[in-house]
Amino acid sequence: MTDNExxxxxxxxxxxxxxxxxxxxSASGVPRPPVRDLIGRDDLAAAYAVQAALTERRLAAGARTTGRKIGLTSEAVQRQLGVDQPDFGVLFDDMAHTDGATVPAGSVLQPRVEAEVAFVLRAGLADGPLDTEQVRDAxxxxxxALEICGSRIADWDISxxxxxxxxASAGAYVLGTDRRTLAETEPADVVMSMSVNGTEVSTGTGAACLGDPLAAVAWLARTARAFGEPLRxxxxxxxxxxxxxxxxxxxDTVTATLSGFGSVTVRFGTGEAA
Incomplete structure (x- = not known):
């Protein structure tokens, strides 16, 4: 039995x-009914126990973790999904795509895309206060970045x-190539525009992410440590x-531009032979 269980x-x-x-x-490629009838709408310990068990299955099958995602940090996304707090999920090596890549059709169920800042850590976050200043140093x-969210829950009917x-509805992710240190760009000041096939469909700022994307990472660092799997x-x-x-x-082709961090693009395959 895991600690979460x-x-x-x-x-x-x-x-x-x-x-x-x-x-x-996942195996069938067909979304299934929500799992809240089994574990409840708000039992986060049970929900993270399910996530941990699925993670263990993927690792046993040969997958490798590459990091974490934070979800539900934007009030706009929280309103979309009817929730009121962040969550987190695990990133795996087969989720990663390069800038401009084509994501195969069907590889993410019911895909939805959002734009964000991705950070790569040079130091782990296991000890100390795990506040915003410590995160900045790490x-x-x-x-x-573009996150391709996916849901195995039919019609995105999620609690x-x-x-x-x-x-945390993680499906895939795409990282841009313009690497910036925090001495060069302030994440809270970022202005974002995302387009699909040349039409703008989403806008926002760094401040929309819990006030500062670094504050979101600090939340994740504390939460991950509490669950026994600190950031590395x-x-x-x-x-x-x-x-x-x-x-x-x-x-579809999706492009996001984030002031100070450049742009990132992903394409979605049609499943048709070339």
């Missing part, structure tokens, strides 16, 4: 059933527990959306 009020059998439901969605550099269990040197941290996420379809 021990803290959860949901039964171990309910947690196992939620794991099985989400794993089946960041090696930041880049413009907070549903999205936490589903690895080399981790990629997706710090949270700067504006509303937007659904995408096969064939």
């Amino acid at each position: 021990a803290l959860a009020s949901a039964s171990n059998s309910a947690i196992a059933a939620a794991v099985a439901r989400l794993a089946e969605a 960041v090696g550099y930041g880049v413009a 907070l527990a549903d999205t936490v269990a589903d690895n 040197a080399g981790d990629v941290v997706l710090s949270g959306a700067l504006g509303p996420m937007h659904p995408v379809s096969p064939g």
Whole structure:
């Protein structure tokens, strides 16, 4: 039994059933009903226990972790999904894409895209106060990023527990190539514009991410340590959306421009042979 399972009020059998439901969605490529009927809407310990079990499955299958994502940091995204607090998920090596890459059709279920600042840590965040100043010192550099959120829950019908269990709706991510240190660019001052096929669909600022993307990373650092898995040197941290996420379809091209961090682009495959 994991520590999260021990803290959860949901039964171990309910947690196992939620794991099985989400794993089946991944295997079949067909979203499944929410898991809140099994673990409750707000039992975060149970939800993170489900997430941890699914993570263990991926690691056992050969996946490698590359960092963490913070979700639900923007009030706009919280309103979209009907929740009122952040969450976090795990990033894996097969989620990473280079700037300008094409994401294969069907690789992310029900994809929606959001723009944010990603940080790469030069130092771990396991000890100390884990406040914003410590986070600032630990960041090696930041880049413009696109997160491709996905949901194994049908129709994105999620409560907070549903999205936490589903690895915080993490699907894939794309990092820009313009690396900036925090001496060069202040994340809270970033202005973001994201377009799909040349049409602007989302705007926002660094301040929309819990007031400062670095504050979001500090929240993650404290929370990850509390769960026994602190942030490590080399981790990629997706710090949270700067504006509303937007659904995408096969064939779409998404570009985000973040002042001070440059731009980043991703394309979505159609599944058709070249």
